[in-house]
Amino acid sequence: MLYAVPAGLSLRGWNMPDQFNVLLEVRNVRKFFGVRGKSVLPTAKYVQAVNEVNFSVRRGEVFSVVGESGSGKTTLGQMLIRLLDPSDGEIMFDGVDLMTLDDQQMRRARKRMQIIFQDPYSSLNPYMTVGDAIGEVLEVHGITKTTAERDQRVDDLLETVGLRSATSVRYPHEFSGGQRQRIAIARAIAANPEFLVADEPVSALDVSVQAQILNLISDLRASMGLTMVFISHDLAVVRHIADRVAVMYLGRIMEIADVDEFFDRPLHPYSQALLSAVPTPDIRRSKQRQVLSGEIASPMSPPSGCVFRTRCPHAIEACAGVVPPLELKSATRSSACIRDDLLK
Amino acid sequence: MTDTRPVLAELQDVSVSFTKGNVTAHVVDSINLSIKEGETVALIGESGSGKSVTSLAIMHLLPRAKIDGKIMWHGKEGARNLLALSTREMRSFRGGSIGMIFQEPMTSLNPLFKIGDQIAEAARLHRPVSRQEARQIAEDSLRLVGIPEPRGRLNTYPFEMSGGMRQRVMIAMSLVCRPALLIADEPTTALDVTIQAQILELLRRLQEELGMSMLFITHDFGVVAEIAERIAVMYAGQIVEQGATQQILENPVHPYTRALLNAIPRLDKRSARLASIEGVVPDPRALPPGCRFATRCQFAVPDLCTSQPPPLSELQDGHAVRCARWPEFARVEYA
Amino acid sequence: MLKMLILRIIQSIPVLVIVGAVVFSIAVALPGDPSLIILGENAPEVERQRIRLELGLDRPVLVQFGDWMFKAVQGDIGKSYKTGEPVVSVLAARIPVTLQLAFLSMLFAVVVGVPLGMIAAIKRNSWVDAVVSVLSVSALAMPFFWVGILLIMLFTLKLRLLPPFGYVPFSEDPVQNLRFMIMPVLTLGSAYVALVARQTRAAMVQVLSSDYIRTARAKGASELRVVTVHGFRNALVAIVTVIGLQFAGMMGGAVVTETVFQLPGLGRMITNAIFDRDYGLMQGGVLVVVLGVIIVNLLTDMAYWLLDPRIQR
Numbered sequence: 001m002l003y004a005v006p007a008g009l010s011l012r013g014w015n016m017p018d019q020f021n022v023l024l025e026v027r028n029v030r031k032f033f034g035v036r037g038k039s040v041l042p043t044a045k046y047v048q049a050v051n052e053v054n055f056s057v058r059r060g061e062v063f064s065v066v067g068e069s070g071s072g073k074t075t076l077g078q079m080l081i082r083l084l085d086p087s088d089g090e091i092m093f094d095g096v097d098l099m100t101l102d103d104q105q106m107r108r109a110r111k112r113m114q115i116i117f118q119d120p121y122s123s124l125n126p127y128m129t130v131g132d133a134i135g136e137v138l139e140v141h142g143i144t145k146t147t148a149e150r151d152q153r154v155d156d157l158l159e160t161v162g163l164r165s166a167t168s169v170r171y172p173h174e175f176s177g178g179q180r181q182r183i184a185i186a187r188a189i190a191a192n193p194e195f196l197v198a199d200e201p202v203s204a205l206d207v208s209v210q211a212q213i214l215n216l217i218s219d220l221r222a223s224m225g226l227t228m229v230f231i232s233h234d235l236a237v238v239r240h241i242a243d244r245v246a247v248m249y250l251g252r253i254m255e256i257a258d259v260d261e262f263f264d265r266p267l268h269p270y271s272q273a274l275l276s277a278v279p280t281p282d283i284r285r286s287k288q289r290q291v292l293s294g295e296i297a298s299p300m301s302p303p304s305g306c307v308f309r310t311r312c313p314h315a316i317e318a319c320a321g322v323v324p325p326l327e328l329k330s331a332t333r334s335s336a337c338i339r340d341d342l343l344k
Numbered sequence: 345m346t347d348t349r350p351v352l353a354e355l356q357d358v359s360v361s362f363t364k365g366n367v368t369a370h371v372v373d374s375i376n377l378s379i380k381e382g383e384t385v386a387l388i389g390e391s392g393s394g395k396s397v398t399s400l401a402i403m404h405l406l407p408r409a410k411i412d413g414k415i416m417w418h419g420k421e422g423a424r425n426l427l428a429l430s431t432r433e434m435r436s437f438r439g440g441s442i443g444m445i446f447q448e449p450m451t452s453l454n455p456l457f458k459i460g461d462q463i464a465e466a467a468r469l470h471r472p473v474s475r476q477e478a479r480q481i482a483e484d485s486l487r488l489v490g491i492p493e494p495r496g497r498l499n500t501y502p503f504e505m506s507g508g509m510r511q512r513v514m515i516a517m518s519l520v521c522r523p524a525l526l527i528a529d530e531p532t533t534a535l536d537v538t539i540q541a542q543i544l545e546l547l548r549r550l551q552e553e554l555g556m557s558m559l560f561i562t563h564d565f566g567v568v569a570e571i572a573e574r575i576a577v578m579y580a581g582q583i584v585e586q587g588a589t590q591q592i593l594e595n596p597v598h599p600y601t602r603a604l605l606n607a608i609p610r611l612d613k614r615s616a617r618l619a620s621i622e623g624v625v626p627d628p629r630a631l632p633p634g635c636r637f638a639t640r641c642q643f644a645v646p647d648l649c650t651s652q653p654p655p656l657s658e659l660q661d662g663h664a665v666r667c668a669r670w671p672e673f674a675r676v677e678y679a
Numbered sequence: 680m681l682k683m684l685i686l687r688i689i690q691s692i693p694v695l696v697i698v699g700a701v702v703f704s705i706a707v708a709l710p711g712d713p714s715l716i717i718l719g720e721n722a723p724e725v726e727r728q729r730i731r732l733e734l735g736l737d738r739p740v741l742v743q744f745g746d747w748m749f750k751a752v753q754g755d756i757g758k759s760y761k762t763g764e765p766v767v768s769v770l771a772a773r774i775p776v777t778l779q780l781a782f783l784s785m786l787f788a789v790v791v792g793v794p795l796g797m798i799a800a801i802k803r804n805s806w807v808d809a810v811v812s813v814l815s816v817s818a819l820a821m822p823f824f825w826v827g828i829l830l831i832m833l834f835t836l837k838l839r840l841l842p843p844f845g846y847v848p849f850s851e852d853p854v855q856n857l858r859f860m861i862m863p864v865l866t867l868g869s870a871y872v873a874l875v876a877r878q879t880r881a882a883m884v885q886v887l888s889s890d891y892i893r894t895a896r897a898k899g900a901s902e903l904r905v906v907t908v909h910g911f912r913n914a915l916v917a918i919v920t921v922i923g924l925q926f927a928g929m930m931g932g933a934v935v936t937e938t939v940f941q942l943p944g945l946g947r948m949i950t951n952a953i954f955d956r957d958y959g960l961m962q963g964g965v966l967v968v969v970l971g972v973i974i975v976n977l978l979t980d981m982a983y984w985l986l987d988p989r990i991q992r
Contacts, residue, residue, distance in 0.1 A: 068536035176624055206390035207563065211607035211620035218617070233537065240609035240618065263611060277541035279566030280611055283590050291545050292538045295506050405896055431902075439899035446897075451890040456912050456988060466898045501988045517898065 023195060023227045024057040024080065029089035031075050035300060047299045049075040051251040053089070054326065059194075062221065062228045064242035064259075066235060066274070070296045071248040077199045077231045081113040082106065093195070111141045114188040118200035121180055124172040130158070130183050131168030137190040157186040161216060178209035182216065189220060199231045214241060235278050239263050247271050250299060250307040253326050257333035267335040267343065270308045306337070314339055349380040351418055352557050353402070353525055358413035360394070360401050369628040371397050373581040374413070376656075379525065384551065384558040386568045386589075389578035390604075392625045395561045398578075399527045402426065402559070403444055404434050417441070419524070440470045443518030447530035449510035453502040459486075459513050460498025467520045485516035490546060508539035515546065522554060529561045544570050565608060569593060574662070577601050580626055580636040583656065587663030597665045597674050600637045635668065643669060687980055691973045698969045699751065699962075703744050706958035717760055734760070747962070756966065757959040759952075766963035769948070774967065776846065777944035780936065781929055783864040785922060788871030793918065795872070796879025801906060803884055811876060818873035823932050827866040827939035834862060844941040863940045867932050874925055875918065882917035886910045916986050923979030927972045 031050040050072040057063040067073040078084040080091060082098045090097045093109065101109060117123045124133055134154045137143075144150040155165035161182040172180055181201060188196060198217065202210040218241065221228060232238050238245060238259070245262045247254045247270060255268040266272045276290040294311045297303055303310050309319040318338060326336040329343065360372035372394040379385050387395040400406050402415055404426070415426040419441060426437065438444075446452045454462060463485055464478035473481065479498065486494035489512040502510055511531060518526060528547065532540040548571060551558055560572055568575055568589060576586040577598065585598040596602045606619035623640040626632055632639060634650035644650065654668040667673065714727040714736075731737055735746065747757065756766045799811040834841040841858055849856040886892065887910055895909040896902075934946030941947075945964055952961035984990050 068538060178624075207604055208390060208607050208621035211609075211618035212622070214609070214618055215620055234609075235537070236609040236611045239611055239614055260614070273538060275611070277537045278611055279540070279544070279564065279570045281565035281569050281593055281605060281608060282612070283569050283593055289541065291541045293542075295508055295539065296536075403897060405893060435899045435901060437899075438897055444897040446890060446894065448890050452894045454891040454895065454909050454913070456986070458988075465900070469899045503989050514894070517894075 021058045022056045023059045023094055024229070025090075025092040026053055026055050026076075026080070027090040027092065029053045029076070029079060029086045029091060031072070031079060031084065032087045045300060048251050048302060049299060050079070050086070052323075053248075053251075053253055055246055055253065055256055057227060057229060059227055060225055061243040062230050062241055064230045064232060064238045064245045065248060066232055066238050066245060067248035068233060068274075068296060070250065070299060072251040072299075073231045073233075073248050074199055076248070077115070077197045077229060080197050080229055081110070081115055081195075083115065111191045112193050113195040113197070114191070114193045115197040115199065116181070116184050116188050116201050118203050121172060121177070123184060124180060124187075126172055129169055129171055130175075133172075133183070134158070134168070134187045134190050137187055141191045143191060153190075157190055158183075160189070160220070161186040162212075176209075177205055178212060181205065181213050185213075185216065185220070189224065192224070193226070195227045195229075197229045197231070200233065201230075202237060203232070203234065210237070217241065235263075235275060236280075247274065250296060250302050252307055252323075253336065254308065255333070255335040256326070257335075261333055267329060267333060268308075268337050269312050269314050269339075269342070271335075273311075273313075314342055347380065349382055351378045352381045352383075353418070353559075354378040354414075354416040355398070355402070356414040356416060358398065358401060358411065358415060360397050360406065360412075361410050362408060363410065367629050370631060371409075371581055371628050372401065375583055377576055377583065377586075379557050379559055381524070381557055382551075382555050383574065384560055384572050385574045385576065386560040386562060386572035387576050387578055388562055388565065388568055390563055390625065392580070392628070393578040394581040395563075395578050396529055399444070399529050399559060399561050402527060403438055403442060404429075405438075436470065439466050439518070439523075440521045441523055442525045442527060443521070443523035444527040444529065445511070445514045445518050445531045447533050449507050449514055449534065452514055453510055455502055458499050458501055459505070463498075463513070463517045463520060466517050470521045481520055482516075485520050486513070488519065488550070489513075489516045491516070506539075507535055508542060511535065511539075511543055512546070515543075515550070519550065519554070523556060525557045525559065526551075527559045527561070530563070531560075532567060533562070533564070540567075547571065565593065565605060577604075580631065581628060582636060582666060583664075584637065584667070585663075585665045587659075588661070591661070591663045597659065597663075597670050598637075598667050599641045599643050599673070602673075603642075635666075643673075645669070683984060684977070684981070687977055691977070694973060695966075695969065696748070699748055699966065700744065702962050702965045703747060704740075706962060707740055707743075712956075751966070756963040759957055759960045761955050761957045761960070766960055769960060770945070770963055770967055773943060773945045773948045773964075775848070776942055777930075777933055777937070777946060779849065779860065780863055780867060780933055780942065780944060781926070783860060784868035784871060784929065785926070787864055787868035788875045789922065791868075792872040792875030793879050796876040796918075797883055797906070797911070799876065799880040800883030800887060808880075811880070815873035815877050818869045821869070823866055823870070823935040824939050826869055827862065827936060830862045830865055844939075846942050859940075859942075863936050863942060866939070867929065867936045870932065871925060871929065874921060878921040879914065879918050882914035883910060886913045889913075912986070916983060919979055919982045919986065923975055923982075926975040930968050930971070 029050060030048070030052060032046040032048055035045040035047055053076060055063070065073045065076060075084060079086050082091070085099065090099065092098075093113065098106070098109065128136075131151065131154045134157055135150045138150050138153055144153050151168070154168050158165050158167055163179065163182055163186070167175075172183065175183065201217070202213050205213060214237065220226060230238070230241055242259045244256065244258055246256045247268065249270050254270045255262070255266065257267065262271065263275065266275050273290055273292045277292065290313070292311050297307065297310055303320070305320040305322055306312070306315070306324050309315040312319070316339065322338065324336045324338045326334050328334045355375050355377040358372060358375045359370065361368050361370045363369075375398055377385065377387075387398060389395045397406065397409070401409070401411050411427055413427070417424050417426050417437070426434065429437070453459065460479060460482045463482035464475070467473055467478045467481040482498055483494045486497055491497055491509065491512055502513070505513065531547070532543050535543060544567065547558070550556075558571075560568070562568060572589050574587065575589050575592045576583045577592065577600070578584065579600050585592065585596065585601045592601065593605070596605055600621075603619060603621045607621060609618060621640055626636055626639060632650065634652055635641070635644065635654050638644040638649040641649070648668050654666050656664045656666045657670060658664045659670070659674055712727075714730040715722065717730055718726055735743060750756065754767065758765055759769060795811050799808045802808055831843050835843040841861055844859075846859050847855045887906070892905060892909055895905045900909070930946065933944060934950055936942070937944040937947040938950065945967060949961060949964040949968075952964060
């Protein structure tokens with residue numbers, strides 16, 4: 001056998017996880033949301049936001065989840081730190097299923113995991129000074145004992161993210177978008193977490209500021225040894241920051257691959273179309289592209305079989321019959337497509 | 345190869361300011377820009393650059409602003425200054441000779457009216473057509489922008505459509521009177537990348553078919569490379585560099601343009617660090633006396649850059665740059 | 680539409696039951712004995728006992744409630760303890776008075792308030808806006824009885840134009856009826872003019888700053904068209920909401936207004952019934968008011984449905 005597979009686990013959807021090196025393992029996770037019908041009687045309609053998702057994140061890596069709106073990437077991100085409970089499946093953090101933890105155990109686990117969001121303004125309490133917002137995290141997790149200690153640590157954190165310590169007495173509305181994202185990051189790293197979920201952290205920012213924040217995230221990752229799940233719709237940003245990439249479409253993972261492989265030779269037809277659609281500031285490259293027709297199907301009634309088949313240029317009849325499993329196509333990548341003939 | 349197409353619209357020293365109390369914010373400052381017939385010009389800049397305000401000024405859609413300068417329109421009836429028109433005359437331009445689409449397709453359509461009625465309204469406002477004819481125009485318009493089963497779609501409401509479809513409806517509505525100029529204010533920014541590709545392709549096709557000019561407002565150099573023939577880069581209310589798309593993308597001269605291009609993560613190569621531009625855009629209520637980018641520019645030198653504003657100097661073939669030190673930078677090959 | 684209506688009617692049944700229970704238990708908990716009211720202070724104990732038996736007041740409270748509800752569903756909500764008249768017929772005489780008062784007041788509030796609010800929104804931050812705002816606040820701040828007295832001083836004592844108080848049914852003498860109604864309607868309506876104007880202004884300001892208004896202008900629509908066609912219809916949902924919500928509050932205002940102008944309406948009837956310990960009448964009156972509020976809510980929902988296609992589909 002070419003690569004070892006942990007006993008008792010199926011080969012599906014795995015990219016050779018080294019058992020001891022894995023921090024986060026997502027197994028068969030689904031999330032269904034009930035939708036209220038418009039008739040008199042409550043009807044059982046469900047949105048399949050996330051469906052049969054499997055992957056693992058190694059310690060110290062940046063694992064990026066990319067997808068368009070409606071792909072389920074944000075829902076998935078919130079489940080990873082249990083802001084949302086999965087309908088089914090397991091989220092193993094450092095070998096423990098988060099769903100089995102009680103409230104107190106979960107609080108302790110939260111200290112090790114944090115999240116930053118796209119809109120830093122709405123995730124900061126407008127009536128709390130920056131210092132108090134960050135200090136609160138320190139107090140909740142019992143990291144600092146005295147006020148002086150707390151204030152000192154807040155100042156250090158602000159400096160770490162590139163803000164002057166004097167900013168601690170000011171309120172969120174006094175800052176620009178980029179500065180607010182720095183504050184949100186300072187708060188997220190206050191408890192010294194091992195694991196960070198970043199949900200579109202730079203999407204709301206201007207290019208020049210985006211670069212500042214991406215650089216900051218890279219620096220912190222190196223200095224703190226962070227493991228990250230980086231959720232984004234922006235493929236160029238992903239290429240810049242990720243080690244591995246998972247592509248989602250309509251709640252399912254289409255492909256998982258190492259970053260360079262993915263961008264140099266995407267396997268899945270959706271990955272190919274997605275990459276081709278990105279406009280690049282390069283006048284020579286921009287003229288040839290493949291434009292996908294149609295739009296993403298409704299998650300309330302996804303197509304049978306492969307969810308991408310309705311827009312796929314390579315779809316054949318068999319694609320409607322079976323949900324293609326996410327399977328290994330080489331040592332480092334897996335893809336959910338039955339058309340292996342395309343790989344040649 | 346010289347461009348012999350006649351000029352359609354020309355912004356001459358256009359400035360826009362907003363006054364509140366005794367504080368005045370100079371949001372757009374002496375913009376000079378011309379758009380030729382059938383040409384696509386992109387205004388590119390980050391938030392606060394004044395690009396959207398410039399486009400709204402052309403349409404007189406800034407009720408509280410003071411607009412100076414001239415916006416010359418070279419139509420069939422000869423040249424006219426749009427800024428000197430009466431409200432009534434300007435209304436016939438809006439939606440007539442000039443169409444406009446916006447960034448947010450989700451909120452740009454009236455939620456309470458059927459899309460067929462909204463498109464038909466645009467036709468009836470400018471042409472003496474019956475209800476029935478207007479409906480037919482609406483249907484044809486939906487077909488033009490590639491909406492399947494256009495007749496049935498006339499009776500749907502905006503909330504029943506996706507963002508991409510709504511943007512198509514907006515485009516259909518802006519084109520019912522076959523405008524000579526379409527102003528597109530970040531029309532694909534709110535859309536997914538595969539839908540963005542569809543809309544860009546649609547706009548390109550429509551421009552070719554209808555022979556209209558386009559003023560494209562965006563913050564995205566990738567989109568610009570797709571669609572524009574010429575680019576004007578805006579910073580803090582001024583055009584800092586303009587020229588053919590290829591000139592700007594491959595041989596940018598202004599430090600801001602260069603820094604911006606370096607700050608964009610690239611699909612084709614992975615760099616360890618992105619070049620970022622430190623600092624923030626100056627406050628339009630308190631602009632620096634010299635070059636507006638000087639506070640963030642790594643090449644800024646005292647006096648030369650900080651004492652007086654640099655003029656927009658022409659390098660060659662319409663490539664112009666607003667930088668006091670441009671001769672030094674122009675010689676350096678862009679890596 | 681029908682589906683929604685049925686659903687809403689089913690939903691209002693528990694509300695009616697709960698309100699019935701609350702009204703009933705308040706009547707039971709109130710001090711004072713109905714038998715004394717019917718027979719007078721010095722009635723012999725035997726007679727009082729007989730009356731209590733007759734009214735069924737000796738039975739357990741729950742049984743009394745069940746019995747009352749059972750009859751109420753059939754349309755029999757008992758008799759007035761004081762006069763022995765069926766409550767239904769008393770109500771039948773009172774309801775039109777209050778209905779007319781409420782309807783005319785709301786009409787006045789809408790006819791004056793909506794245009795004021797629209798003008799204030801269009802001329803936002805101008806002196807017009809300021810004047811409307813000041814007027815609104817003053818109208819809201821004045822208590823009903825005081826406005827009523829001011830009006831009487833002006834129209835009756837000073838100008839000698841209107842009768843100070845009294846009532847004639849519309850069917851008997853429409854002109855005289857309206858003359859009696861003018862001052863009560865002005866009294867009750869003025870506060871609602873202010874509320875409607877403020878709500879209209881807020882809704883219009885928000886609507887006028889939305890993207891689709893910019894789109895309408897970009898299409899070349901005239902300012903008048905932008906405001907009336909695109910703006911007003913969108914603001915209407917919020918305006919209807921305030922009208923619907925304020926209707927319940929209006930019943931409270933009606934009590935005071937009816938008392939000041941001696942109108943024989945529901946409000947005054949309920950107040951008197953409470954003073955008289957006439958539980959039968961009071962229960963009936965409150966039930967009608969609650970029913971009225973429920974119906975208005977239903978109408979509000981139907982208005983939403985008509986106004987907003989997003990609810991229809």
